[in-house]
Amino acid sequence: MPSFASWLLTTGLAAVANAISSNDSLVAQQIDTQPFPYDFPKLGVNGSDLFPMRDCHGFTLEEASIDDIQAQLKAGRFTGSQLLQCYLERIYQVQPYTNAVLQFNPDAMAIAEALDAERKQGTVRGPLHGIPFLVKDNIASKDKMETTAGSWALVGSVVPRDSYVVHRLREAGAVLLGKATLSEWADMRSNDYSEGYSGRGGQCRNPYNFTVNPGGSSSGSGVAVTSNQVPFALGTETDGSVINPAERSNVVGIKPTVGLTSRAGVIPESLHQDTVGTFGKTVRDAAYALDAIYGIDPRDNETYAQQGKTPAGGYAQFLTNQTALKGAVFGLPWLSFWQYNDAAQNAQLMELLALIEAAGATIINGTELPHYKEIVDPSGWNWDYGTTRGYPNQSEYSYVKVDFYNNIRDYLAELNNTNMRSLEDIVQYNIDNAGSEGGVPGVNPAFASGQDGFLASLATKGEMNETYWQALEYCHRTSREEGIDAALHYQGRNLTALLVPPDFAPSIEIAAQAGYPVVTLPAGINKDSHMPYGLALMGTAYSEATLIKYASAIEDVQLSSNTPWKRSLATWSGYLDRNIPITLACQEYWPALGRDTVPVTARAVLLGWCFWKSGRGKILRMKPQQHPHVGPLCALIGLVETCPFRPACQDTPLRVRPDFTASSTDAKPPPSHAQQGHPVRLVAYLILLRGFAVKATSSARISESGPVIPSVIRVFPDTLDSPVEVSFPPWFFESSASKQERVRPQLPDMEEDYIASILHPPPVNSPGARGPQ
Known part of the structure; x- marks a missing residue:
């Protein structure tokens, strides 16, 4: 009887028959020809090694700068089309996890090949020749891609022309690889949403911690650059949407003066504040992109204001090293912004500031915005x-x-x-x-x-x-001449720039209202949330040359030292979690927070856990005033006279109850209670220490360096002098039997099952259940 292989030969399938007769299975052949010889994620490893990026024709493409890539293109190690293929492979590797790319440009390879032909003939248009990039999906491109702001409502619509910035990048020889995901409609459609989510694009996630807010609204632009899916990207900002995702993605972000980059062809929000910005792993990469896109555009009248205010030859010419810091004078608006930033983060940033001073710069503390008490919301981002x-x-x-x-x-x-x-x-x-x-x-x-x-x-x-x-x-005056400009002219002295913590969103919100430029630099990783944060330079209108110069000088200080406060590779924390959309982890709890059958203290624990789990409330740009039952929650449990949701309370600065004494001699909790996870004590731990800056006076905040199970909280005045100790009153440690609350054996291991017991309580008549209060 003829073999199956010989039967195939008679049917003309010789190649298949030969493969089988040589004991090579079809499946094995298919696997052997795949471009990825390793598993991804790479099993058995942790951190940045989970998703190793393949070399590109023998060159280490991971973390390569645009100059590094151009050197390889010039040397002929690979072509632009081969470079594009390497980046496509990287996207294929990490896209299922990050979801940074919303749509691919089907013409990208043909464009890269055409640019290769130009290079072969001796024409190189500039530093971006052959370099792939992404643009946010609210930036129009007249090609085979959609421009939808992430919304299904605009699918099928046809834009009349390229946006000005895309047109300029095409002229510069850059290769438009695709559109980046974003917060739908650039965060305009909702005040309570999942950052980085859109109906069309789904949830973009940050590779440093997949479970928390990736930053937005230019989420995919920042994520794609930091995870080495493209060398640079474009985003847009009305209020924080370039700087926020840049600093949360651990990359450089340049948010230009309103009018430096044209908004023609960009889906708008407010022409008083809209601007197109750039993302890069280095200041140089972001500056190259800015050089390609800025300029006067007849379709955007605001761009005419830049006449006589921009340098001939672009901004990359101002890139420098740390020697430029000698003689620079920076302002530190502590009361305006820094006092409200995370204390542990501030401590790390102070180490970086010390390095900047050691390089020759002067940093003056107390260079405040005159109206900061009226225009800066201490609780965070709030454009209303x-x-x-x-x-x-x-x-x-x-x-x-x-x-x-x-x-x-x-x-x-x-x-x-x-x-x-x-x-x-x-x-x-x-x-x-x-x-x-x-x-x-x-x-x-x-x-x-x-x-x-x-x-x-x-x-x-x-x-x-x-x-x-x-x-x-009002917003223009208090953010411009009576705001940033006033701070820059400190006691008659002209400062180089202001240094601000962009993780405290109002610091960049004020620059957005002014229409002034900001450059943010990677500055470290939060050890609890694994999320990056930055250090930003803020200046007056059209001061990009100054900001880029000194940002590159500070970057040189970072890179030439062994400081950990600089850019590092993503650690892919939580990559197996499936919290999509990201707010789902918190959002599903809101009904329980308002349910009368849930004990008040349990609701407070739930709220505190949610914010602690999400990295001190930064899981989304939350508007607590949208949840009126959340606002007075802490006041209801008797913890404070006014609640920590100041945007919700519309009240005076928060005051701790009078029975919180300024002494550490009050009665400590019994040992049995210290071993129990009593929910009221969990309120203290999760809300006070891990959640909000509860004010013991009009100018004090909670330190996070205290004990894990405190009977006394340490409150530091804004001057950072000696701490004041505030004891918990006796009612804080009432027995669980008298309160009839469920308990957990220890802190902070109270998570999923305790939360589940709150979300899904037993029937009212069952043992352990509580009725309405």
Whole structure:
């Protein structure tokens, strides 16, 4: 009987028959020809080794700078098309985890090959010739890709032309690889959302810690650069959307002066604040990208303001080394921003500042913004802080939501092949497609409040009324001449720049209101959350040359020393977690927080655990005022007179209850209670120490360096002098029997099952259950 192989030969399948007859299975052949010989993630390793990047034709592409790559292209080690293939392989490796790329450009390889032909003929357009890049999906490209701001509502629409910045990058010889994921509509649609999530793109995740806020709204741009999926990327910012994802992705971000880079072809929010910025692993890479995109564009009138204010020859010429720091004078606005930043992070940043001073710079503390008490929300990012304080005519959001209503109508008018012509159309689309777009609250956990941002904009009808103009004038004045400019002219002395902690979002929020530039540098990793943070340089309008010069000098200090406070590879913490959207871990708890059948102290534990687990409340740009039952929660349990959700409370600075004495001699908890995870004590640990900066006086904050199970909390004044000790009152340690609360054996190991018991309590009549309080 003829063999199966000989039968195949008779049918003409000779290649298959030969493979089988030579004992090579088809499956083995297919595996052998795959481009990835290793598993990914690489099993049995931890940290940065989990997702090792392959060499590109013998060259270590991981962490390579644009100059490094150009040297290899010039030497002929590989071509631009081969370089593109190496980056595509990297994206294929990590995309299932990071989801940084929303769409690939099907013409990218053809573009790379055409640029290779130019290089072969001796033409090199500049430092970006043949270099792949991504743009945020709100930046138009007239090609085979969509431009949708992450929304299904704009799928199929056709833009009239390339955006100006994409056009300029094409001219510079860069290769548009694709579109990066983003927070849908660049964070405009909702005030309670999952950062980095869009209906069309899904959830972008940060490779340093997949379980927390990746930063946004230019989430994919930052994540793609830090995980070596592209050398550089473009993002946009209205308020924090370049600097925030850059610092949380451990890369350099340049947010230019409004008007330095054209917004033509960019899906708008507010033309008073919108700007296009750059991401790179180094200051040089980000500066190369900025050089390619800035300039006057007749389609954006704001760009004419840069005439006579920009350098001939671009910004890369100002790149330097640490010797430039000699004679530089930086301001440190401590009361304005630093006092509210994470204490442990501040301690690490102070070590970096000491290195900067050792290199010859002078740093002056106390260079404050005159109105910081009115314009800086101590609890974090809040672009409606004026309204929170009762003054909508002092709120950034008062004019941004009006601008968006008008600007989006103008943008949509130029699109072809779409029936989206107004904000009303988009709002209705989201309602009609609530399953994918979460147009109503409670349907999509990524958009817990539905589209309340759109609805707030819709309610204005685009009317530029008295409140609009007063708010615009107030925000410009208090952030510009009576803000950043005043701080830069300290006691008659002109400072080089202000140094601010971008992880405290209001520091970059003020620059957004001013329309002023910011450059952020990688500065370290939080040892608890594994998330990066940065050090930012802030200047006046059109001071990019100065900021880039001194950012590169500080970067040289970092790279030439053994300090840990600099860029490092991603550690891929939590890569096996499946918290998509990211807010789901917290968002699912809100119903329990408002449920009367859940004990008040249990609700407080739940809230504290959620914020502790998410890295001190930074899991999303949360608007606590959207959850009125959360606002007074801490006050309800008797912990404080006013609650730590100051945007929600609209109250005076938080005060600790009078029975919190300023003495450490009060009764300590019995040993049995110290061994029990009593929920009221968990409130103290999780909310006080790991959550919010509870104020013992008008100017004090909790130190996180205290004991794990404290009976006394240490409160440091803003002057950082000797601490004040504040004891817990006796009621804090009442027995679990008297409170009828469930307990856990120890701290902080109280997590999933205790939380589950709160979320899913037994029936009221069952043992251990509690009724309404």
